[in-house]
Amino acid sequence: MRGAAQLHSGGARRGGRRPDARRPRQGEDPGRDAIRPDLPPEGPGGRRNQRVRTRRxxxxxxxxxxxxxxxxxxxxxxxxxxxxxxxxxxxxxxxxxxxxxxxxxxxxxxxxxxxxxxxxxxxxxxxxxxxxxxxxxxxxxxxxxxxxxxxxxxxxxxxxxxxxxxxxxxxxxxxxxxxxxxxxxxxxxxxxxxxxxxxxxxxxxxxxxxxxxxxxxxxxxxxxxxxxxxxxxxxxxxxxxxxxxxxxxxxxxAPGRIVTRAGGRAGDALYVTGTIGGAGLAVRRLRAGRRGRLPDPPLRLRAGRELAPFAHAMIDVSDGLVQDVGHLCRASGVAAELEAASLPLALGCRRALGEAAPTFAATAGEDYELVVAVPPRREHLAARLSPRLGCRLSRVGRLVAGRPGVRLRDAAGRVLALPRDGFDHFA
Amino acid sequence: MRGAAQLHSGGARRGGRRPDARRPRQGEDPGRDAIRPDLPPEGPGGRRNQRVRTRRxxxxxxxxxxxxxxxxxxxxxxxxxxxxxxxxxxxxxxxxxxxxxxxxxxxxxxxxxxxxxxxxxxxxxxxxxxxxxxxxxxxxxxxxxxxxxxxxxxxxxxxxxxxxxxxxxxxxxxxxxxxxxxxxxxxxxxxxxxxxxxxxxxxxxxxxxxxxxxxxxxxxxxxxxxxxxxxxxxxxxxxxxxxxxxxxxxxxxAPGRIVTRAGGRAGDALYVTGTIGGAGLAVRRLRAGRRGRLPDPPLRLRAGRELAPFAHAMIDVSDGLVQDVGHLCRASGVAAELEAASLPLALGCRRALGEAAPTFAATAGEDYELVVAVPPRREHLAARLSPRLGCRLSRVGRLVAGRPGVRLRDAAGRVLALPRDGFDHFA
Known part of the structure; x- marks a missing residue:
């Protein structure tokens, strides 16, 4: 134990099971979910000694x-x-x-x-x-x-x-x-x-x-x-x-097969769950001091579990689609072609950025959606599975032979210039 | 993955097994082990691209x-x-x-x-x-x-x-x-x-x-x-x-029995591995801008493993003996009496602080030694085990019935005033 600061420190045997430990705690207010940085937080004076009474x-x-x-x-x-x-x-x-x-x-x-x-x-x-x-x-x-x-x-x-x-x-x-x-x-x-x-x-x-x-x-x-x-x-x-x-x-x-990011092969289709660009846009707005709401990261446990049995490779999108697909490419030893027109853009992102939305969404990060490489002979299963995933599943491109790298193409097949690959903490 | 910054990110399949990956890496200099804060670190210019080539x-x-x-x-x-x-x-x-x-x-x-x-x-x-x-x-x-x-x-x-x-x-x-x-x-x-x-x-x-x-x-x-x-x-x-x-x-x-901090009973003897007060003294010196050397935390895996089969309770000493024994007492619902004269003081601590050494060592922290509660009928085993532990094992007091709390007594049985119980990050 360092600093005696372990949450698992102290009072396990005698300290537990307080008589009042199961009293229901005060509710929260999930309805008011807009982030309002200008609003002062409530003084918790009235919440003193409020305890965690969570039941799990x-x-x-x-x-x-x-x-x-x-x-x-x-x-x-x-x-x-x-x-x-x-x-x-x-x-x-x-x-x-x-x-x-x-x-x-x-x-x-x-x-x-x-x-x-x-x-x-x-x-x-x-x-x-x-x-x-x-x-x-x-x-x-x-x-x-x-x-x-x-x-x-x-x-x-x-x-x-x-x-x-x-x-x-x-x-x-x-x-x-x-x-x-x-x-x-x-x-x-x-x-x-x-x-x-x-x-x-x-x-x-x-x-x-x-x-x-x-x-x-x-x-x-x-x-x-x-x-x-x-x-x-x-x-x-x-x-x-x-x-x-x-x-x-x-x-x-994992209940079944464990999927790494290293199994992708040339010819695999690339799918993305949910939408991208929404969280990145919120971050941009909030950084600029404007009102915005940072969405909760989506929970893609079910999608991951359902897609795993027939995926060649999976990765989550945290630093931007282009960058994370790049990780998958390097691990798998292939290249990727993404189609800008196919990206599942968050509605707010498309509205706010218009034509610039695809390149922004592809590099903004904070999405926490999944990218899945599906072999061609299994693509029909992806379509069939879709209703069970609890989220959209969009085909956004494919893996191709070549030096690891990611290209984003417009509808005419032109490679789009990207402002950056994605987020790097130090670069 | 957040920030694509996982050490377990990227390049697993293709990137591994570089031909040169097993070349022995440059040695370190374990001989010069005094910490000298006034010495500038060596410019790692000559170590560019030095790779980790550790074999495990x-x-x-x-x-x-x-x-x-x-x-x-x-x-x-x-x-x-x-x-x-x-x-x-x-x-x-x-x-x-x-x-x-x-x-x-x-x-x-x-x-x-x-x-x-x-x-x-x-x-x-x-x-x-x-x-x-x-x-x-x-x-x-x-x-x-x-x-x-x-x-x-x-x-x-x-x-x-x-x-x-x-x-x-x-x-x-x-x-x-x-x-x-x-x-x-x-x-x-x-x-x-x-x-x-x-x-x-x-x-x-x-x-x-x-x-x-x-x-x-x-x-x-x-x-x-x-x-x-x-x-x-x-x-x-x-x-x-x-x-x-x-x-x-x-x-x-754990190879055998898992020992919590909650099993101590009145009558148990309290033992401490190694010595205490040395690391605390080093921290005090370094904080004051003096030369000093922060010792490596000791590794007490063998002591823990050997003592576990017959210990009622164990805890490690990170924030000071008094405080950590206090955690053990609260978890076990007992009090503790420690004898100042029995504390295994680090030599440097005894020399530097003299009479003040026991109270300092009992509250200084950073020791990472183990405190073990041993039932009276097993005390002979503790003595017999001692050579196998790789460190000293000292009897420092006992658990007694009463409200959880720790008293440190001098040779005459007087309760010593303590400057503090130990380290608290926020208090």
Whole structure:
């Protein structure tokens, strides 16, 4: 244990099972989901000692994921609704822009530095301990390490990080939506292998000025998203830092075949789930100081699972279609031809950018859709599967022999110049 | 995949197995192990394109850990020697203090912003791919997620974070030692359950100004430490941030009984492995701008494994003995009495602080030793085991009935006032 800051530290045996641990917690307000950076967050003075009372269905499977109709459990699991790939963020619970909250609500807000690391963790662990333990969780949060019983399948492992001012800014997204986002961004990697999550670890770096209520909401959003995907949060870590950073590690399993990004072959058709360009446009707007709403990353677990049996290769689109298809090409040793006219553009992106929409959407990133390489003899299956995926499935191009690389062509077959391949943290 | 920055992204199939991938890499200089913050780091200009060529014994078990005599494999595994709980850091490879390196070596240093995220990852993944894959690693670094085959035992999961200016400062520790430290700090949690690591994920937040050579050395240090403990680095993530932060997630297994912190009972004797106070003293000196050397966290895997079969409870000491015993007490519902005269003080701590040494050592933190609660009828076994542990084992007090809490008493039985319980990130 470092910093005694493990979410799985302290109070496991005696601290758990408080008599009031199952009292239903206050609901959120999923209806007011527009991000309004200019609105001050509600002072959580009235929410003191608000505890996480999340219940999680204990041995949920991966099957409740994409469709809104299937996610009442998400509401039951933590009161945070995750309406099918779109953020249910309440303006009330936005992350504070520093200074703003200090000026307006300073005295009323309980911050991490007021509560202290160990008190927050002890309280949180107590609340996590109130969840029923399935046969697969031997030791849950509250010790040096969690102990879980995996199934007999191979395990999938992945980790991802969201950093303030890199992946989001204060005011762009509510704490609960940020927690959901952290989970979904990571889970996208498992979907792209044809698998789903089983256990999650959550390591948080938080500034001492952070309101405790926001941290609570963040973790609650994470847990609800995990629970709705059949995964349990079994441990974590909390440490002080200059900004907010969230690192997720996921364990998962695949019910069937595991698909890598390296199996693509010349001749395969390339399909994309959902739409692209919407999240990138929102980021661009928000960066420019305009109003916007960063959509929740879509949950493509079902699509990944259904497409895996006959896909040659899959990858998720996080840094832009061109760049991520490029990764697939390099891993597979092939090139790709994409057709601009076939890209499934988000409606807002097409409206806002017109002719520039395809090149923008192909390089903007933040989509978290899946790209799937399907061999020609299986293409009829892709079409047949489509209604079962919970999202669109669009044929956007194909893999061809040649030096790894990606070309985007217009309707006349001309190669379009791209402003960039996609997002690079350092370049 | 977020930010396409996964260490397990890109180039798995085609990129691996470069013809030169097994050429022995340049050695380090484990002899010069004093940290000298005033010394400028060597410009890595001559090390351009230096690749990670670490070989890792493929199916190593947990048995090579603590004793220096047993760690030639650590050298073979990555050229980084880990001499029994003490840092083999070379002054040549110190982390740069910003400004210093800019002023002196600016033009010669390749930084992350010069190389770019994807180029660094592609190179690193290629090098990782050159390691032999055991039957337990199905898909290693180079895809959306790693795929591993766990054994049939329950899994241990833990995560920890080291943050620049919180857990270390530039110049305190070499990049390789920082990588080792990140691994060992996390693995300490598994040792405290009686287990050992099998697979590791490494998520790095790095400033664009960071020299690529330093990042390479950090990851190399991590891999070597993991390899020497029988674990494989199977994935990770790289993202830009304002400072360096390292988040580790470990999977592990326990060969036998898993010990929590919640099983302690009144009457149990409390034992501590190794010595305490040495690391805390080093931190104090370094913070004051004096010369010092932050010791490597000790590796107590063997001690944990040997002690687990008859321990009622275990915890690792990261935030100070008093605080961590306090966690054990709260989890177990008992109190603890510690004897100041029995604490196994690090020699340097006793010399530097004299009479103040026990209270300092009991609250300083950074020790990563184990505290073990042993029932009275098993105490003779602890004494008999001692030679096999690879470290001292000292009886420091006992658990008693009462409200959870920890008292430190002097030889006359008086309760000593403590400056603090230990480290809290936010308090």
């Amino acid at each position: 269905p204990d041995r949920a499977d991966h099957r409740r994921d994409a469709a809104p109709a299937q996610s009442p459990s998400a509401g039951a699991a933590g009161g945070v609704r995750t309406p099918g790939g779109r953020g249910g963020a309440s303006a009330r619970e936005e992350l504070p822009r520093q200074g703003e909250i200090d000026a307006r609500l300073g005295a009323r807000v309980r911050r991490l530095r007021d509560v202290g690391e160990h008190a927050w963790i002890a309280r949180f662990v107590r609340d996590l301990s109130s969840q029923r333990r399935g046969a697969r969780i031997v030791v849950g949060p509250g010790d040096d390490a969690a102990v879980v019983r995996p199934g007999r399948r191979a395990l999938l492992l992945t980790t991802d990080t969201l950093i303030e001012n890199v992946h989001f800014r204060a005011g762009w997204v509510s704490p609960a939506a940020l927690g959901r986002r952290a989970f979904r961004v990571s889970v996208s990697d498992l979907a792209a292998m044809g698998g789903g999550p089983t256990f999650a670890l959550l390591a948080i770096e938080a500034p001492p000025r952070l309101a405790v209520g926001h941290l609570d909401a963040l973790v609650r959003g994470f847990r609800a998203a995990a629970g709705a995907s059949g995964a349990a949060l079994v441990g974590g870590n909390l440490t002080a830092g200059s900004h907010l950073a969230i690192t997720v590690a996921l364990l998962g399993e | 014994p493929d199916r190593a078990d947990h048995r090579r850990d603590a004793a220096p005599a047993q760690s030639p494999s650590a050298g073979a595994a990555g050229g980084v020697r880990t001499p029994g709980g003490r840092g083999g850091a070379s002054a040549r490879e110190e982390l740069p203090r910003q400004g210093e390196i800019d002023a002196r070596l600016g033009a010669r240093v390749r930084r992350l912003r010069d190389v770019g995220e994807h180029a660094w990852i592609a190179r690193f993944v290629r090098d990782l791919s050159s390691q032999r894959r055991g039957a337990r690693i199905v898909v290693g670094p180079g895809d959306d997620a790693a795929v591993v085959r766990p054994g049939r035992r329950a899994l241990l999961l833990t995560t920890d974070t080291l943050i620049e200016n919180v857990h270390f400062r530039a110049g305190w520790v070499s990049p390789a030692a920082l990588g080792r430290r990140a691994f060992r700090v996390s693995v300490s949690d598994l040792a405290a359950m009686g287990g050992g690591p099998t697979f590791a994920l490494l998520a790095i937040e790095a400033p664009p100004r960071l020299a690529v050579g330093h990042l390479d050395a950090l990851v190399r240090g991590f891999r070597a430490a993991a390899g020497a403990s029988g674990a494989a680095l199977v994935g990770g993530n790289l993202t830009a941030g304002s400072h360096l932060a390292i988040t580790v997630a470990l999977l592990g297994e």
